[in-house]
Every structure is written in C-alpha cells, then in structure tokens.
Amino acid sequence: MNYFEYLESKKNITLSERQKAAVSHDEGPGLVLSTAGSGKTTVITARAGKLIFDGHLKGDRILTITFSKLAAQEMKIRFRRLFPEIEEGLTRFSTIHAFAYKIVRDYSSKTNKELHLLSSNFDILKKIMAGIYSQNGIYQVSVEEVENLSSKISFVKNMKISQEAFSSKSIGIRNFSEMYGAYEAYKQENKALDFDDMLVYCDKILRLYPNVADSFKSFYRYIQLDEAQDTSLLQYGIIEQISNGNLFMVGDDDQSIYSFRGSHNQEMLQFKDKYSKGRIYTLDINYRCDGHIVSSARRFIESNKLRYEKNIEAFHEKKNEIIVKSFPTRRNQAAYIISKILEEPQRETAILYRYNISALMMAENLRKQDIGFFIKEDRNRFFNSTVLRDVIAFFKLALDPTDKNAFGDIYYKSQTYFTREMNAFVAKGGGTVYNRLYQFPNLDKLKVKNITNFKYNMKQLSTMSPEDALEFIRFEMGYEDYLNRLEKDGRLSFSSMFLDLEIIKEICRNSSSIHSFILQLESLKQVLRESKENTSARVILSSIHGTKGLEFDRVFMIDNIYGEFPLEKRNQTQQEYDEYYEEERRIFYVAMTRAKKNLEILYPETPSDFVSQLRKTIKIDSDEKFSVGMKVAHAKFGVGIIVDMNQDEIVFRDKKGKNYRLDKDILAENHLLEILN
Numbered sequence: 001m002n003y004f005e006y007l008e009s010k011k012n013i014t015l016s017e018r019q020k021a022a023v024s025h026d027e028g029p030g031l032v033l034s035t036a037g038s039g040k041t042t043v044i045t046a047r048a049g050k051l052i053f054d055g056h057l058k059g060d061r062i063l064t065i066t067f068s069k070l071a072a073q074e075m076k077i078r079f080r081r082l083f084p085e086i087e088e089g090l091t092r093f094s095t096i097h098a099f100a101y102k103i104v105r106d107y108s109s110k111t112n113k114e115l116h117l118l119s120s121n122f123d124i125l126k127k128i129m130a131g132i133y134s135q136n137g138i139y140q141v142s143v144e145e146v147e148n149l150s151s152k153i154s155f156v157k158n159m160k161i162s163q164e165a166f167s168s169k170s171i172g173i174r175n176f177s178e179m180y181g182a183y184e185a186y187k188q189e190n191k192a193l194d195f196d197d198m199l200v201y202c203d204k205i206l207r208l209y210p211n212v213a214d215s216f217k218s219f220y221r222y223i224q225l226d227e228a229q230d231t232s233l234l235q236y237g238i239i240e241q242i243s244n245g246n247l248f249m250v251g252d253d254d255q256s257i258y259s260f261r262g263s264h265n266q267e268m269l270q271f272k273d274k275y276s277k278g279r280i281y282t283l284d285i286n287y288r289c290d291g292h293i294v295s296s297a298r299r300f301i302e303s304n305k306l307r308y309e310k311n312i313e314a315f316h317e318k319k320n321e322i323i324v325k326s327f328p329t330r331r332n333q334a335a336y337i338i339s340k341i342l343e344e345p346q347r348e349t350a351i352l353y354r355y356n357i358s359a360l361m362m363a364e365n366l367r368k369q370d371i372g373f374f375i376k377e378d379r380n381r382f383f384n385s386t387v388l389r390d391v392i393a394f395f396k397l398a399l400d401p402t403d404k405n406a407f408g409d410i411y412y413k414s415q416t417y418f419t420r421e422m423n424a425f426v427a428k429g430g431g432t433v434y435n436r437l438y439q440f441p442n443l444d445k446l447k448v449k450n451i452t453n454f455k456y457n458m459k460q461l462s463t464m465s466p467e468d469a470l471e472f473i474r475f476e477m478g479y480e481d482y483l484n485r486l487e488k489d490g491r492l493s494f495s496s497m498f499l500d501l502e503i504i505k506e507i508c509r510n511s512s513s514i515h516s517f518i519l520q521l522e523s524l525k526q527v528l529r530e531s532k533e534n535t536s537a538r539v540i541l542s543s544i545h546g547t548k549g550l551e552f553d554r555v556f557m558i559d560n561i562y563g564e565f566p567l568e569k570r571n572q573t574q575q576e577y578d579e580y581y582e583e584e585r586r587i588f589y590v591a592m593t594r595a596k597k598n599l600e601i602l603y604p605e606t607p608s609d610f611v612s613q614l615r616k617t618i619k620i621d622s623d624e625k626f627s628v629g630m631k632v633a634h635a636k637f638g639v640g641i642i643v644d645m646n647q648d649e650i651v652f653r654d655k656k657g658k659n660y661r662l663d664k665d666i667l668a669e670n671h672l673l674e675i676l677n
Contacts, residue, residue, distance in 0.1 A: 003050045011082060015046065022281040023047045025248060026056060029278035031228070031271045032250040035312050036297070036593035037288025037551070040250050044224055045079045047248065048091050051222060052083075060221030062091045065239065067227035069095050071549065075226070092220075096235045097195065100202035103212065104193070107205050115201075118194045121183075125149050128182045132175050139420055140409075143384040145491055149173060151260060153180060157196040158232035158262025174490040199234050206241040216242040224248045227549075229255055232262035253308055254301050257545060257587045259579075269306065284310050286593070288551055291318035293592060293599050299617035300610075301589045304582045322618055323600040324611060324669045330506045330559065330604045334365040337556050337602070341371060341539060350540045350552035352591045354565040355496070356381055357503045358558060359541045360524065364507065366539065367527045374534045376542040383525055386492065387483070387500035392521065394473050395514045398461035401432040415478035416454050417447070466508035466517040474501065487571075495567045502564075544591040555595035557588075562606040585610065618668045625675070626650060634662075635672040 004020055007013040015023060019039060022032045023046045034040035048062050066072040076093040101117070108115045118124070126146045133141060152171050163184075168176040187193060193201060206213045223243045225231065228251030231239070239247065249268065256265035271278055286294045294314035301307070327333040341349055351362055356377050366373045383389075393409035400406070404427050411418045411426075418437070426436040434455040438448070457477055461469045474480045487494040511517035531537075540552070559565065566584035569577045588610045592599060603611055626632070630642045637654050644651035650667065652660045667673050 003053045006053065007046065007049075013042070013046070013082075015042070016283075016285060018281065018283055018285070019043055019046075022283065023050055025279060025281065026051070027246055029245065029271070029275035030248045030281065031268065031278060032248070032281045032283060033308055033310060034250050034252050034283045035286060035310055036252065036255065036590070037286040038283035039287055040226070040252075040283065041075060041078065043283065044226060044250055045075065045082060048079060048222075048224065049083050049086070052086055052090055057090060057221060061089070061219055062222045062224065063099075063220040063242075064091065064093045064224040064226065065096050065099065066093060067095070067230050067549075069098070071095075071226065072098075096231070096238065097198050100198045100238060103205055104198055104201045107201075107209075107212075114191045115193055116191065117198075118187075118192050121150060121194050122146055124186060125153075125179070125183060128179050128186070132178055132182070136175075137420075142386040142389075142492070143381075144386050144496075148492065149176070149179060152176060153183065154196050155260065155262050156180070157200055158234045159264070160233050160237070168490065172490050176490070196234075199232075199238060203234060203238050203241075206238060213241045217244040222246045222248065225250065227251055228268055229253050229265045230258050230263045231267065233264045233267075234262070236264065236267050253306075254304070254310075254586055255548070255590050257548070257583060257590055259583055269308070280308075282308075282310055284312050285315050286312060287315045288596055289314065289316065289593055290320050290595070290597055290599075291316050292321050293595055296322055296614060296617040297589055297592045300592070300614055301585065303613065304585055306579075306582060320598050321668075321671065322614075323598075323671070324607075324615060324618065325600060325602050326607065326669075327602065327604045329509070330361050330503070331365075331510055333558060333602050333604045334361050337362065337558070338365055338369050338371070340556075340600075342369070345371070346538060348538055348553040349556070350542060350547060350550075350554070350594060351556045351558060352542055352544050352547060352594065353558050354544060354587065355499050355559075356543050357385060357500050360503055361506055362541055362558070363528060363531070364520070364524050367524065371539060372534050372537040373531055373539040373541055374537040375528060375531050376540065376546040382528065383521075385500050387497050388504060388521075390479070391470060391473065391504055392518060394458075394461065394477075394479075395466070395469065395518060397433065398458045398469070399514060399518075401434060401458070404433060407433045413479055413482045414454070414457075414473070415481070416450050418450070418454075462514065464514075466511045466514050467505060469514060470501075470505055470508050495570060499564060544587050547594050548590060550594060551596055552594055553596050554598040555591070555600070557591050557599070557601045558603075560588075560601055560603040560608045560611050562608050565608050565610065615665050615668065619664045626673070631676045633674045633676055634660075635670075635674075639676065 001009070004015060007015065019042070022030070022043050025047065032040065032043060034043065044064060048064065051057060051062060064075060066075055072093045072095050079091060079093070080088070104115070126141060129141045129146060129149060133139070152173055156166055156171070163177070163180060166177070168174060168178070187197070220242065221244065223239065223246065225239060225247065228249040230251070249271070251268055253265050253268050256263060267274070271280065289297070291314035294312060295318070298312040325336070327336065337351060353359065359375055360382055363373065363375065390410055390413060393406040396403050397406040397410070407426060408423055411423045422437060422440050425440050426433055429436045429439070434451060437451045440447075457472070461472060464472060483494055483497045486492045486497070507520065508517055511520055565588070566581055572580065601611060601614065626642055626645065628642055628645055631639070632642060632652070633639045634652055637652065637660055640652050640654040642650055643653045643659065648664055650662045650664060650673070652662050654660070662673070
C-alpha cells in the first residue's frame with residue numbers, strides 16, 4: 001500500500017493530483033503556490049507524514065515554521081490527530097520567534113550573558129519620544145505616534161536596514177534616527193531585548209558561530225515554511241542558515257499583505273533565480289469559495305503585475321452572485337447589514353473593513369438592535385485615536401468652560417497661538433478657562449484678541465449640532481491645518497486622520513446634540529468592552545488583516561470608498577505608490593476570499609477604484625451567463641428576450657416588442673435580470 005492509498009483507506013483523506021505532487025516533494029528546495037482555500041495546511045501535514053511513512057528521516061527531524069503561535073498549535077494538533085501512531089519527537093511546529101528565542105536563550109545561558117525579554121516596549125518608547133520631542137517644543141505624544149514608532153523600528157530590523165542606511169526622512173518619522181538610537185542604547189544598558197531582537201540576536205549567533213547552525217542542519221533534515229509570503233528578510237536569513245537545502249516553502253504571493261512590518265515576498269517571486277534546481281508546485285483549486293467569488297477574485301487579482309500567473313479554479317459551482325451595493329451614507333450601509341443579519345440571525349457573518357475605525361459605526365448599530373458581536377482587534381484602539389480624543393476635548397470644553405483637562409488637550413491645536421505657559425497657568429487656577437486666560441501676566445493686544453475669539457468660537461460650538469460643530473472645528477478653527485502640520489512633521493499620516501474624521505462625522509450626524517454624542521461614545525465604549533467576552537457570537541467585526549487564514553459563511557466588505565481603499569497618492573514616488581497599490585489590491589483579494597458562500601461589497605458615496613475594477617469581472621461573469629436569444633425576466637420591464645449584447649450593454653426586448661438598452665453594471669449590481677427556463 002502506497003502512502004496515498006494509506007491516506008484514503010486509513011485517514012479518509014483524498015488529495016488532488018496537484019496536492020499529491022506537492023506532498024511528494026522530497027529533497028531540495030520546493031515552493032508551493034497555495035492559492036486561497038486550496039488546502040495548504042493539509043499539504044504541509046500530509047507531506048510531513050509521507051516523509052516519515054516512506055522512511056526518509058533516518059533519525060533526523062522535520063521542523064515546520066508557521067506564521068503565528070495559534071497556527072503552530074493548530075497545525076500540531078491536526079498532525080497528532082491525523083497521525084497518532086507517529087512518534088511525537090519526529091516533528092516540531094514552531095513560530096520563527098519561538099525558535100529564535102530558544103537559540104538566544106541557550107547562547108546567553110552558556111556564555112553567562114544576562115538578557116531579559118521586554119513584555120512591552122510601549123512605555124519605554126513613549127518616554128524616549130516625549131523626551132526628544134520636548135526639546136523641539138512638542139509636549140504631548142499620542143498612543144498612535146508611539147505605536148507608529150514601534151512599527152517602524154520593527155520594519156527596519158526585519159528588512160535588515162542598518163542604522164547608517166536610513167534617515168528620519170526616509171522612514172517618515174520626525175527624529176526617528178535619534179529615537180532609534182536612544183531605544184537601542186536603553187536596551188543595551190538594561191540587558192533587554194524586544195520581540196524583534198530575538199530574530200536579530202539569533203541571526204548574529206548563527207553567523208558568528210557556524211557550529212550552532214550546523215547542529216540544526218544535522219538535527220532537522222527537512223524544514224517546512226508556512227505562509228512564506230509573510231516572512232521577512234531577517235526571518236529568511238535565519239531559516240536559510242539552519243536549512244541544509246531541503247527547504248519546502250508554502251505560501252501565496254497574492255496574499256502578501258504585511259509589508260508594513262517587513263514581510264518580503266521577493267524571496268518567493270525570485271525563487272527560481274535563487275534555487276535554479278528548485279521545484280514549483282501550484283495548488284490552484286479553491287475548495288472554500290462559491291464559484292462566482294473565485295472567478296471574480298481571480299480576474300481582479302490578475303491586474304497585479306508582480307505575481308505568479310495561476311489558473312485559479314473553483315471546486316464549488318457558481319450559485320451565489322457577488323452583490324455590489326451603494327448607499328448614500330455609512331449609516332444607510334450599516335442599516336442594510338443589520339436588516340440582512342436579522343433575516344438570518346444564526347448565520348455566521350463577518351463584517352470586514354480596511355481600517356479599524358470603521359468598526360465604530362457598525363458596533364453602534366449592532367448595539368441598538370441588541371445583536372451580539374465580537375471584535376477581533378484591540379478594542380481600546382478605537383478610542384485612542386488622536387483625532388477622536390481631540391474632538392471630544394473640543395466638545396467637552398464647549399459644554400463646560402471650566403474643563404481645564406480638555407483645554408490642555410487642544411489649546412495649541414487651533415488658531416489660538418496659546419503657549420505651554422498659558423496652559424500651565426490655566427491649570428493652576430479656578431473659574432473658567434477664559435477668565436484664567438485673561439488673567440495671564442503681560443498679555444498684549446493680540447493675545448487678548450485670540451482669547452476673545454477662542455471664547456466666542458467655543459460658545460458657538462455649544463449651540464451647534466455635532467456635525468456642524470465638527471466642521472467648524474476642522475475648517476473655521478483651523479484644526480485641519482494642525483493635522484496637516486502633524487503629517488509634515490512626520491508624526492502621523494494625514495490619510496489615517498482623515499478617515500477618523502469621516503467616521504466621527506457619521507456618528508455626529510446621528511446625534512441630536514454634543515452632549516448626546518459624548519454619551520453615545522461612552523455607551524459604545526462599554527459595548528466594545530463587553531464584546532471582548534462574546535467570542536461565540538455569530539457576527540464578527542474585523543479588519544481584513546485580522547482575518548488572514550480564516551473563512552466565514554457570509555462576508556460584508558464595508559466602506560469601499562473612493563480615496564480611502566486604496567488611499568489616493570500623497571507624498572509618494574510613483575514607484576512607491578504602485579507597490580502600495582498592488583498590496584492594497586492583495587488586501588481586497590484576501591477579504592473577498594474569506595467568504596465561503598455569500599460576498600457583499602458595500603460602499604457609501606463614491607465607489608473605490610477596486611469596486612469599479614471588480615464590476616468588470618462581474619460583468620464578464622454576466623456575459624458568460626447571458627446570451628442573445630435567451631428568455632429572461634427584468635425586475636421592472638417583465639418577461640422578454642435578449643436581442644443584442646456588447647461590452648457595456650444588453651438590449652432587452654419586452655413582450656410588446658419594445659427594446660431597452662440596459663447597462664451591465666447596473667444589472668449586475670442590482671440583480672435585475674433573471675434567466676427563465
């Protein structure tokens with residue numbers, strides 16, 4: 001009995017011919033291009049089983065490196081359930097960080113070098129950033145700024161960019177080089193290492209002590225790398241050093257969406273250049289998604305230039321057409337999703353978005369309808385938004401002129417020209433903020449005028465609707481100019497701040513007063529806290545990045561708005577924007593392929609470029625479905641036949657012989673035409 005007969009008869013697993021070819025890969029480098037839903041985990045576990053079944057190990061071991069701790073645990077459990085008869089020590093499933101940390105820990109133990117792992121670097125980076133910025137007259141740093149700094153430090157390490165090779169300007173963060181140096185000095189002085197240092201130290205140990213790398217080469221004969229497209233340059237370097245040539249990489253270049261943290265899919269794209277004798281296998285059957293989703297997603301992603309060509313096919317038939325639907329506002333979009341959920345409340349549903357701030361509107365509406373939901377991401381991030389906190393501070397001061405904390409948050413964020421000393425003076429005294437400002441020593445006429453104008457503006461705010469108040473803050477009080485300065489200084493991205501403003505605007509639009517807006521946010525904050533425990537909810541809210549590797553019965557992709565997903569070109573070279581644009585298309589593709597049965601792509605206002613591109617793929621599906629002479633029923637014009645078709649239109653003739661020229665985009669989006677048998 002050969003191995004595949006053994007799998008079928010004993011394990012009830014039947015592999016396709018392409019899967020069998022990949023599973024049968026033995027010696028030398030191999031690359032498996034595993035498209036979405038093509039069974040990559042089955043291939044990885046089945047190949048490990050075959051190497052053992054066929055007796056290839058001869059006392060050696062198999063190391064499988066996965067993308068996350070959860071993925072490593074799930075793969076280990078799957079392998080043990082599938083092959084309980086196999087000796088457990090023959091295989092190891094590990095993340096690259098866990099593997100690297102063991103090497104670093106063993107090295108530090110043998111050399112008596114004290115090192116401890118930082119549980120978090122947030123407070124350290126915040127202190128460094130605040131100290132350096134204060135020297136330049138900047139006395140407040142936001143959570144987003146610290147997280148952005150941490151992300152960029154991780155990026156340069158994973159891309160193996162030396163401190164001499166980057167500049168603050170190239171990284172896009174003010175004083176980045178100085179802060180990076182201060183952070184590295186802190187860790188060195190305190191004998192500490194962070195999450196990425198595990199990899200940096202491991203890489204150095206393997207390069208300085210080849211005997212360490214050789215010991216792993218002799219111990220692990222075969223190395224399997226899961227999610228190869230998400231592996232960074234630094235991680236590839238470690239894996240190559242412990243591999244004796246039998247490196248089996250599994251991934252999908254079309255799902256490479258983590259460049260912001262150093263993922264480097266060039267190793268996949270240049271596989272043949274690096275390994276001339278390596279073999280490439282393609283798993284191109286999608287076993288997950290409805291046929292309509294697969295065909296449209298394939299045509300959509302084929303617009304990318306930097307990718308392997310694949311003939312992606314669907315295992316399932318075309319049953320449920322993709323729905324593309326427009327709405328006047330985000331509020332209408334949310335109401336539509338609520339109505340669909342209430343029709344089938346027990347159905348597994350994912351609401352996916354490009355930016356976490358998009359969850360606010362949906363969470364608010366789900367709360368009002370008492371629909372339980374679970375949010376995958378850190379719920380505090382929504383309320384740590386710099387823009388949201390600033391808007392709340394403006395509103396609170398408008399309602400309560402004695403709120404000195406609110407004043408301290410925004411005193412320099414509009415056209416007031418108030419100083420830090422003035423804020424400190426206000427904080428120490430009683431009464432209203434404005435009375436204290438008037439009491440500040442040595443006021444000149446300009447400062448008095450600014451105080452008067454500020455007091456007048458805040459009084460105006462208190463009488464406005466929340467939406468009008470927000471627009472007044474942005475444009476009349478100069479808050480948007482402040483946001484532009486933040487971007488110019490390399491502190492935050494204007495694009496992300498603009499998205500925050502747009503979501504806040506929608507919430508304002510549906511609040512009767514500033515007071516009700518603040519109460520609404522507090523209530524929403526409590527709901528999001530409670531959603532943390534609701535892991536069994538049938539409705540999941542998540543960023544697209546948060547659902548990598550997951551699948552859902554029904555998916556709503558929301559907020560696919562022109563200029564937001566993808567963002568418009570801003571302060572980028574054309575090459576940088578082209579690379580960004582292709583990755584954004586991959587992100588959109590990943591979202592599409594999370595849906596098993598139903599996919600709805602929704603947009604308020606103006607459709608994004610990707611929606612417009614997707615419509616063309618749906619139009620092609622319609623062309624394949626409809627033909628001249630076919631009997632059809634139109635939702636408005638009744639029963640008739642198709643008498644002509646071109647690239648953009650279908651000519652429909654009703655029973656009375658009247659012809660109608662029908663736009664294919666509108667037909668596809670609204671499902672107006674039904675084929676009659």
